[in-house]
Amino acid sequence: MLVYVIRRIFVLIPMLVVISFLVYLGLELTPGDAVSSLINPEVASRITPEQLQALRESYGLNDPFLVRYVIWLGNIFQGNFGHSLAGGVPIATIFLDRLxxxxxxxxxxxxxxxxxxxxxxxxxxxxxxxxxxxxxxxxxxxxxxxxxxxxxxxxxxxxxxxxxxxxxxxxxxxxxxxxxxxxxxxxxxxxxxxxxxxxxxxxxxxxxxxxxxxxxxxxxxxxxxxxxxxxxxxxxxxxxxxxxxxxxxxxxxxxxxxxxxxxxxxxxxxxxxxxxxxxxxxxxxxxxxxxxxxxxxxxxxxxxxxxxxxxxxxxxxxx
Amino acid sequence: MTNNPNVALSVKDLKTYFYTNSRCNKAVNGVSFEIEKGKTLCIVGESGCGKSVTASTIMQLLPKLSRIEQGEITYHSDAGDISIEELEPNGRKMRSIRGSEIAMIFQDPMTALNPVYTIGFQIGESLKYHTDLDRKQIRTKTIELLRNMGISLPEMRIDDYPHTFSGGMRQRAMIAMAMSCNPKILIADEPTTALDVTIQSQIFELMEKLKTDHGTAIMLITHDMGVVAELADNVAVMYMGNIVEAGTVDQVLRNPVHPYTRALLDSIPVLGMGKDQIIEPIPGSTPDPYNRPIGCQFAPRCSYAVDACDVMPDESYIDKTHRVMCWRYQELLPNAKK
CATH class of the missing domain: 1.10.3720.10 (MetI-like)
Incomplete structure (x- = not known):
């Protein structure tokens, strides 16, 4: 029984990886990115494309899709769940708060x-x-x-x-x-x-x-x-x-x-x-x-x- | 009916009806018989003739839509006669008889055991409710029962679940369960139908042994004439809710009088007779229980039928033990010997 449970938990890991990929892919395919939703539309009209590019670069959004995915996944495995875009609160804190x-x-x-x-x-x-x-x-x-x-x-x-x-x-x-x-x-x-x-x-x-x-x-x-x-x-x-x-x-x-x-x-x-x-x-x-x-x-x-x-x-x- | 002190159970003019969709199925329609201590009564007949219903009626295990309409079921216990038909079906008194005085084994041992409890637990349940044994004694007794039923390594198998047992072993466990409180009467409802032939003979040997060792009265329901010839002391042939012929095994098998008994025996191939033997199927099929013949139930299929058969014949005694329900039994009697 114990062996079974341990083995099942190991099987969970590749499944989670696959599903995380699908989740990541799904959001990648939706229009807009983090920067475009981060910036207030009124402000956006006054920002130059160069500034936008710089902002994207600073968030790492210009990296290829797979690279970004691997970095994101690596962070998760290290316990770094990232930050909420609204207010920049660590996601782990939000979870602990809401759970x-x-x-x-x-x-x-x-x-x-x-x-x-x-x-x-x-x-x-x-x-x-x-x-x-x-x-x-x-x-x-x-x-x-x-x-x-x-x-x-x-x-x-x-x-x-x-x-x-x-x-x-x-x-x-x-x-x-x-x-x-x-x-x-x-x-x-x-x-x-x-x-x-x-x-x-x-x-x-x-x-x-x-x-x-x-x-x-x-x-x-x-x-x-x-x-x-x-x-x-x-x-x-x-x-x-x-x-x-x-x-x-x-x-x-x-x-x-x-x-x-x-x-x-x-x-x-x-x-x-x-x-x-x-x-x-x-x-x-x-x-x-x-x-x-x-x-x-x-x-x-x-x-x-x-x-x-x-x-x-x-x-x-x-x- | 005699006042034989060896009689363990007597059934008199028993009628059990089923009510569905406001129609009435007279599944058991006036049945009388006695089961003697240390003897086997075989009840034979084709599917739907009321064999199993008779057994369930004695145990008061009938489904909700049916009831005992009339008749007496008297259990002659050591402490005096008990009229079973008057007892509350799931009342205290009936429960104390079930399992301890009258026990039952069923057709399919695959489904008759609860899959989520161990064999030991399920046998122990009977002992727990019918004896004063404590837990340890129950366990010892259960192991002993399993050993007596020919299950090897009973100390280990007692904690196994039914799905790890083979069909034959499950039926042995069922018999162990039924015999746990040394019942006076064992009702076996086609106990080997679901098992193969070699296991069948082992199970019957076991039942035979119980009969001689404990003097248990056995009521065996079957449709296998070979089994009847081998095990029965007495035979009752049922057709459409009636016992059409009853007697000792010699009387019924060697000198069958009722046309149905004869037809039944003629329709069975005999091993060793070769391929040239004549097998006569019974013409027609069993009538719809909701649309029965008026008189003798077998008349429409009977080659001896006459006008008189439009009235239900009475039970006639050929001698003290041999009785038959047929208007023409006296004519049929002389040529009964085949």
């Missing part, structure tokens, strides 16, 4: 949706066709089909603006930094994000559970005279868990990348929100790094999924 907020929101949502989703899905499967199941099915359908921003704006309108129970956005107010001051801020974004994810996990665990309950070993378990709870949980749910773990695993990148839309709607100061700002401001170095980190998160998540699957399903062998 806690994203982690906080995503972790709450992930934890909540996993636990509640699995419980509701199992109940729904065990009471198939009952009013409870029908209600949860409707809820699940709404959860997976209503767009996040619409749902986010609706709860904001109801709970923040009309009822005034909770703050509409942000993470904390300056000067109010105890957990009790901060908790109300996370309720709405976490609720929206969790409800969306809960619906997915619930639908998935319901169908997975229904499938498991029709398998022959359930009858075997029953023929041994085991109590129903043991049949449902130890034999049914345990087997139904594998596909659900995969689904949850695919959500893990959210921990690093953040949910772009929810963070934007609630002005949550996380990576996702930063990403939008960076794209709008043509902040290429930052966009590239966030994209690269998201890719890294996805690759790591798939590794974690593989390991988890092997842990819960003895038929899967990692070699």
């Amino acid at each position: 806690p907020a994203t982690l906080e929101l995503s972790f709450v949502a992930l934890l909540f949706s996993t636990i509640i989703g699995c419980i509701l899905g199992t109940i729904s499967a065990l009471r198939r066709g009952s009013p409870t199941d029908n209600f949860l099915t409707v809820f699940g359908m709404l959860g997976v089909s209503v767009p996040e921003f619409l749902f986010g704006l609706s709860v904001m309108l109801i709970f923040a603006l009309n009822l005034g129970w909770l703050p509409a956005g942000g993470r904390l107010m300056p000067g109010y930094e105890t957990i009790w001051d901060r908790a109300p801020h996370i309720v709405l974004p976490a609720m929206v994000l969790s409800l969306m994810m809960t619906a997915g996990v619930m639908r998935y665990s319901r169908s997975s559970m229904l499938d498991a309950l029709t398998r022959d070993f359930i009858i075997t378990a029953r023929s041994k005279g085991l109590p129903e709870w043991r049949i449902n949980l130890l034999h049914g749910f345990r087997v139904a868990l594998t596909p659900v773990v995969v689904l949850i695993g695919f959500r893990l990148p959210l921990l690093i990348g953040g949910s772009v839309i929810i963070e934007q709607v609630f002005q949550w100061p996380g990576i996702g929100n930063e990403f939008i700002t960076a794209v709008r401001g043509s902040d290429y170095p930052l966009v590239m790094m966030i994209a690269l980190f998201s890719v890294f998160a996805v690759l790591m998540a798939s590794l974690i999924i593989d390991v988890l699957t092997a842990l819960i399903d003895p038929r899967v062998r990692l070699n």
Whole structure:
């Protein structure tokens, strides 16, 4: 197992290099470069082409594409992620600044949706066709089909603006930094994000559970005279868990990348929100790094999924 | 029905119906039989005749859409008779009988074991719920069971998962599981259909041994007449939810009276008879269970059918053990010996 994990991590490196190249290439192909977006259009008209050239030269933008790529990649491997074009802040600082907020929101949502989703899905499967199941099915359908921003704006309108129970956005107010001051801020974004994810996990665990309950070993378990709870949980749910773990695993990148839309709607100061700002401001170095980190998160998540699957399903062998 | 003290389970006029789309399938339509201690009762019949449903009914393992409509299933336990049909299907009493008093093994050992638990865990589960043994004793007992079932290196295999076992070994593990609490009755629902012939004979040897060693009453469901000839003490032939003929293995196989039993036996090739043997397939096919013949279920396919067959025949006893459901059994009796 350990050997497998180490080998997988080594396989990640060439994949990351390839993807970083694609990211770099993609931005190279977009019109304009760092200098043209750096300079205010009003100023640009007063700058001579020679001055522009000099500026390009000083940023190393006149070097051939591959050279620039290799320098950029080399810097990353040395831990130098570059600077944001807006304000020249080191990107590493931005990450350290924004990551806690994203982690906080995503972790709450992930934890909540996993636990509640699995419980509701199992109940729904065990009471198939009952009013409870029908209600949860409707809820699940709404959860997976209503767009996040619409749902986010609706709860904001109801709970923040009309009822005034909770703050509409942000993470904390300056000067109010105890957990009790901060908790109300996370309720709405976490609720929206969790409800969306809960619906997915619930639908998935319901169908997975229904499938498991029709398998022959359930009858075997029953023929041994085991109590129903043991049949449902130890034999049914345990087997139904594998596909659900995969689904949850695919959500893990959210921990690093953040949910772009929810963070934007609630002005949550996380990576996702930063990403939008960076794209709008043509902040290429930052966009590239966030994209690269998201890719890294996805690759790591798939590794974690593989390991988890092997842990819960003895038929899967990692070699 | 006799008051034979050796009877472990008696079933009387059992009817199990399935309800789907507001139609009713009378899967088991009035079946009576007894299983004796230390004897094997083979239930034979073609697919869909109600063999497996009969077995599930005894274990109360029926799917939700079906129910016991009528009849008695009496388990003659050491502590007195228990009417199984009156018990709550997943209630405490039924659960305490399942696995410990009446155990069952299934057709496909590939799917009947849970893939995510070790063999030892799954056998131990029965012991955990039906005995007072502690963890260590359960483990020792499980190893002993596996060894008795002919699994080599049981100390190591106990912690293996089902997918590392071959089909035959899985069925042995299933039997170990079923026999873990020394049940009085073992119901085997086509236990070797999914296995190859050499493994089949090993599994049957094992069941035969259990029968003689523990006096277990075995109810074996099969459609293999060779198996019946080899293992059965008593045979019941089922067709469309009825037992059309029942008796000792000699009576049914050597002197079959019911036209269906005869047709069934004529349709089986006999090994060693050469290529010139005449194999007579049964004409027609089994009727749609939702559109049954009015009287005798076999009448439309029967070469002996007469007008009287429009009424369902009663069970008639040829002698104390041999009974048949046919209006013309007395005419057929003299030429029964082939």
